[in-house]
Structures are given as structure tokens and as C-alpha cells.
Amino acid sequence: MDWLLTPGSGASAAALRAEVTAFLRRHAEQPDDVDDARLVVSELVGNAVHHAGGPVWVSLDWSQPRPLLTVHDLGPAFELGGLSLPETASERGRGLWLVSQLAKDLDVIAKRGPGKRVQVVLALTRRAEASFDPPRRQLNPLPAADEAGPGGFGKEAFLRALVVELARSTEAAQGPAVAEQLVAQVGATVGGQMEEEYRQARAVAGRLTPEQVADCYLRLKGAIEGDFYVISAGPDKIVLGNRHCPFGDTVRQAPALCRMTSSVFGGIAARNHDDAVVLLDERIAVGDPECRVTVLLGEAARTNPGGHHYRAAP
Structure with a gap:
């Protein structure tokens, strides 16, 4: 599944988080376990919107027992380093530390051009069933009038x-x-x-x-x-x-x-x-x-x- 988030705003990020969470809840073996995954989605999408600007793409690959969530953006890459619980007064670093506690294999990979992808394996397993989840559409991919x-x-x-x-x-x-x-x-x-x-x-x-x-x-x-x-x-x-x-x-x-x-x-x-x-x-x-x-x-x-x-x- 692929989603495109544009424009990058708090409202559009919240709508995308709700849609991805609903998808996970529909298909997770234990729907009650989705709350942690929702926080992970929220943190990663929110970071991309806040720090990168421009379009954000969210991909979910559930071909393996646990889903791989990838957030692509065109903002600068960064080093994860050793993640630890930030000081109480610190306002930065909490989100990625929380993601590292709620999911596995958090990684940041720089694109060969501008941008990066942040990926993580969510702590969910999927029921064996067909998927019927049309994504929302904000843009029209058909030819523009000026073509x-x-x-x-x-x-x-x-x-x-x-x-x-x-x-x-x-x-x-x-x-x-x-x-x-x-x-x-x-x-x-x-x-x-x-x-x-x-x-x-x-x-x-x-x-x-x-x-x-x-x-x-x-x-x-x-x-x-x-x-x-x-x-x-x-x-x-x-x-x-x-x-x-x-x-x-x-x-x-x-x-x-x-x-x-x-x-x-x-x-x-x-x-x-x-x-x-x-x-x-x-x-x-x-x-x-x-x-x-x-x-x-x-x-x-x-x-x-x-x-x-x-x-x-x-």
C-alpha cells in the first residue's frame, strides 16, 4: 500500500495517520494491539511534515509476518546515533526514542538525491485475508489541460x-x-x-x-x-x-x-x-x-x- 501526503500540514498528517491506523486495525491479527503502531505512524509522519516540508510518501509492505512501514520525504537525512530517553526538560528526541521502544529495526536511509526514507518494522501480525482498502485521493493523476x-x-x-x-x-x-x-x-x-x-x-x-x-x-x-x-x-x-x-x-x-x-x-x-x-x-x-x-x-x-x-x- 502507498499513500501520498500533500500538502504537508498537521491536518493532512492527522488524516493520513487515521487512514493508516484504520488499515492496520482491519487486518491485524489482534486489533487491540494497534495503538502502539498508531503512535509510531504519528511520530514518523509528524516528523516528516514538520522537518521536511513538501510531499511525504508512506508505504506499508506486509508481505512478511510483520509490516514494514516506510516514510519517504525530500528533507535532509540525519544520523540516528544511540537513542536514549531524553532529559525531562528536553523537547527534542523523544519521538524517535519512543518509536525505537514500540517497534523494531528503526533505520534512516539517505536517498541518492535530496531526501531520505525512515523505516521501521511494526509489532503486529496480519490475519490471512484479502485486502480491500482503497486509499484516499487528493490529486488527479490524469493529464492536465495544458498537455x-x-x-x-x-x-x-x-x-x-x-x-x-x-x-x-x-x-x-x-x-x-x-x-x-x-x-x-x-x-x-x-x-x-x-x-x-x-x-x-x-x-x-x-x-x-x-x-x-x-x-x-x-x-x-x-x-x-x-x-x-x-x-x-x-x-x-x-x-x-x-x-x-x-x-x-x-x-x-x-x-x-x-x-x-x-x-x-x-x-x-x-x-x-x-x-x-x-x-x-x-x-x-x-x-x-x-x-x-x-x-x-x-x-x-x-x-x-x-x-x-x-x-x-x-
Whole structure:
């Protein structure tokens, strides 16, 4: 789940805290245990709003038994140091010390450009159930009026709007789990066709090597005006960077669209290496200056518990 908080104000932070807390309460195994998590959310979001200014993105990854909460902002990073209970008269440092007592693995990670992400593992476990939790929307990610030319909106703006609104409408009607499945299926299907085009263009038969898989990624993303490049490609994993999202600035208002990249990359990798895991390590969608995507292959994917998992069809 991803939320965008803008503008950064006390009122909007309180509304976001209430929504994240409600999500946790709906899906926690013990709803009465959510109060500590609510304080953690409140402190981290409040700090981002107070010290960073600008947009704040909140991500919650509950693919593991305990949820990982990440708060992204564009403010300066800082060192945690040794957290201890501040002096009684001190007005600073209490929030992070409290977070460190109520949750685990508190960490501050500087982005490669301006900004940071603060992440922590919440002391909750999730019930085994489907999720139906449409996030609130404050911004419209559809094309702005100034994108139109003399004859109206162009094909690119229209198709982008179509994809975004289909995903949003599905999410509103049936929940983000269904929307995510839809986006993943679309990405896998389109990725399969793009792989076939790559094979014809390069005259490749049989399984693609990791280097060929990476080359296929660059070809298909370049065709839709992404700016991906290969950082490394080996037998166990492929690491890519990206300087420009095909969805443009829209993706900062709809971070869930990153799942499209995940499913395209994961589907191609799994078809050629049986199993794949895609890790979205950095995302333009949450304020990072570039994207960084790691694709684990074969045994490395099977033994990795996180990320988006993909398996070749029988």
C-alpha cells in the first residue's frame, strides 16, 4: 500500500495517520494491539511534515509476518546515533526514542538525491485475508489541460489516462488487491508480447541469458520512453537503474503503477529462469532521484522472502 501526503500540514498528517491506523486495525491479527503502531505512524509522519516540508510518501509492505512501514520525504537525512530517553526538560528526541521502544529495526536511509526514507518494522501480525482498502485521493493523476495541443489530447496522454483510470476504478470498486492483480496481469501479458518481439528482432531462440533478459528490458522500456540502464547482470540477479519514468510525474501521484514494471520484468525473468523476484529498491514514485530495480533469478529468487514473486507457468 502507498499513500501520498500533500500538502504537508498537521491536518493532512492527522488524516493520513487515521487512514493508516484504520488499515492496520482491519487486518491485524489482534486489533487491540494497534495503538502502539498508531503512535509510531504519528511520530514518523509528524516528523516528516514538520522537518521536511513538501510531499511525504508512506508505504506499508506486509508481505512478511510483520509490516514494514516506510516514510519517504525530500528533507535532509540525519544520523540516528544511540537513542536514549531524553532529559525531562528536553523537547527534542523523544519521538524517535519512543518509536525505537514500540517497534523494531528503526533505520534512516539517505536517498541518492535530496531526501531520505525512515523505516521501521511494526509489532503486529496480519490475519490471512484479502485486502480491500482503497486509499484516499487528493490529486488527479490524469493529464492536465495544458498537455493538450491544438487538436486536443494526444495519443500518449490518452493511453496513459486510460491505464491510470482503469486501475483506479478497479481499486475503488474492488480494493487494491484486485487492482494489483489486474495491473500485474496486464504487465505480464504485455511483457510476454514484448519478449516475443525482442526474440524476433535479435533472432534469439531458447532461454534468454541474464544479459539478454537485461537487454530485453532496456529495449522495451526505451520504446516507451523510459531511461533504464544496466548496473549489473549475472547468473543470480540483474540490477537496473532508471532516470525517467514512462508515466512521467504522474507516477509520484500514483505509486502503485510501479507494479506494472515489476510484473513486466518478473514475467520475462520467470519464463526464462523458472522463478524470479523483483525488488523495487528505489522509486521515482516516492521521491528518489532514480529508480533502482533488482531482479533475482532461479534459486536466488526461491530463497528470498521479500519482493514480488513470479513463477513460470507449467
